[in-house]
Amino acid sequence: MNPPDETVQLSTSDLLKSLATHGTGDTIAMVSVLNRFRSRAHGVLLMLVLLPAFIPLPTGAGVISGPLVSILGLQMLLGRRMPWLPRRALRYRFKRSTLERFAKRLDRLLRPLERACKPRLVPFMRHRLTLAVTGILLIALGILLALPIPLTNYPFGILLMLYAIAIIERDGGLQLFAWTLGTGAIIASVALSNEVIALLQGTTA
DSSP, X not given: OOOOOTTTTOOHHHHHHHHHHSSSSSEEEHHHHHHHTGGGHHXXXXXXXXXXXXXXXXXXXXXXHHXXXXXXXXXXXXXXXXXXXXXXXXXXXXXXXXXXXXXXXXXXXXXXXHHHOOOBSHHHHHSHXXXXXXXXXXXXXXXXXXXXXXXXXXXXXXXXXXXXXXXHHTBHHHXXXXXXXXXXXXXXXXXXXXXXXXXXXXXXX
């Protein structure tokens, strides 16, 4: 029997800070992160894979985060309650200083959201269909994030962060809001696909 999750009452920002400060050493292994935050592992892992998307570069960082978001979404679509990672990825170590900078950078975004967030529609959040729909949207948004479209890392990164916060805070209301925004972003991207293709062709010509 697993011990109770000691982080279940932590807010998202406090959870990020806990990642940076818990334990000893200058780095923390991915497997330690997942074991520590297992009840909210999907949300925590989504936050971590979004790290490159918040690197202040016009293009490129989404190519790293996007496929990882889609892989996580696929696992949710398949009904995995805990994310699966290969052994090599589980051994990957994050620098605590990087996590701390990430936490500080997102603090202005997270604090107002946290004041509005609370556990809502918890049975809805735990439902198999909710997991599947979230997974489908993450797959699509991850693909969009990976496309080399200038100046889209931050908007898509922030949108995907809403999904992470909804999972971590167990907030069904925020999850529905994130679904709405995500669906709108996907529809808009499809509607503007010809313009996007022309832009990409212009940047690679």
